[in-house]
Amino acid sequence: MIDVQHVTKTFEKEDAVHDLNLSVKQGHIYGLLGSNGAGKTTLLKILAGIYRQDEGTVQIDGEPVYENVPKKQKVIFIPDNPYFLPQASIKQMAAYYRSFYPNWDEERYQKLEQVFQIDPKRKIQRLSKGMKRQAAFWLALSAMPEILILDEPIDGLDPVMRQKIKNLLFQDIAERDVTVIISSHNLREIEDICDQVGIMHNGTLRIEKELDELKTDTHKVQAAFDSDETKEEAAAGLNILHEEKRGSVYLLIVRGDREAIEEQLKPYEPRVFDLLPLTLEEIFIYEMGGIGYDIESVLL
Secondary structure (H helix, E strand, C coil): CEEEEEEEEEECCEEEEEEEEEEECCCCEEEEEECCCCCHHHHHHHHCCCCCCCEEEEEECCEECCCCHHHHCCEEEECCCCCCCCCCEHHHHHHHHHHHCCCCCHHHHHHHHHHHCCCCCCEHHHCCHHHHHHHHHHHHHHCCCCEEEEECCCCCCCHHHHHHHHHHHHHHHHHHCCEEEEECCCHHHHHHHCCEEEEEECCEEEEEEEHHHHHHCEEEEEEECCCHHHHHHHHCCCEEEEEEEECCEEEEEEECCHHHHHHHHHHHCCCEEEEEECCHHHHHHHHHHHCCCCCHHHHC
16 A cells, blocks of 8 residues: 655755665554664655655555645644644644545544543643644544554553554554554554564664564574583574573574574573563564664663
8 A cells, every 4th residue: 555665865965764665555553663863754754745755756555645635635644743733722623624634524523522531622732742642643533544654653641541542543444444654662552553563774674574473583592501612503503683691591582483493402402491582672672783773781
C-alpha cells in the first residue's frame, strides 16, 4: 500500500533521509525505530505529504502523495507536538476537520466523547499535554483515515488512556483495514502492537522485518566453556552482534536460526548453556551497536 523507493531529503546540504526504501502493507502497524536524529520525523512528514522528497518516489496505492489532495484526505499525521488553531476549542477544530476530510463521521465523533471524556467546548491550548494528545486522537479517528501516521503518539498519556487508544487502533484495523505507522522511543509499547519494524540510522533504513521474524532471528546466548580457546572454536562462524564475558560466562548476542545456533555450540559441551529470547528494546540496542552507534553506556 505504501511504497517508498530511493528517497532522499536534504536540509542545508545534509541528508536527513538518504536513498531510503520502505514498504508498508495495508492493514498493518509499522513501527519506525531509530536513534535521535536518524531522520524518522522527516520520513513521516514525507509520507504524509508535508515535505516533498528531493529524490525518489513516495506512493500510496500507486499514486504520489505530495500535492495529491484526494490521497492526503485519507491520511492523517499526528506529530510529536499536535497543532491546533489558536484559541480553538475541540468543537471548533472538529468543524475545521469536517471541512477537510470527506469521510468525517459525526456519529463516531459523538461516541468518542464518551471515551476521552473532555468537554468539546474547552479551549485546547488550556489542556494538559496528555489531554491535547487525546484531542488529537479524537479528531483524527473521527475523520476515518485510511492511513494514520503517528510521531511519539503515547507521550504524556496515562496507562489507561494508552490502552484505550490501542484498542481503538486495533478496532479500526480489524473493521476498516487501516494502516498505521508509528515512530516511538517507547519500544515496549511498539512491541505490543506492531506487525512490522524498521530501524533507521543516519537517514537510512538499516533493518526492515516482520516483528516476529526479527525476534526469532536474534538470540541471547549465555555459555561457559572449558577454555577461551574452546569458546573461540565453538563460536566460529556465528553472526555475533555483541560479546562480553562476565566471570567465566560469555554473553553472546547472535543473529541466526535458534536450532542452528544450538547445533553449532552444543558439540563443544559448554558447562553452562542458555539460549534466551530478546525483547525488542534489547534487539534495538544490540542492532544499533552493530552499526556503530555508541551503546557502551547502556551496557555498563
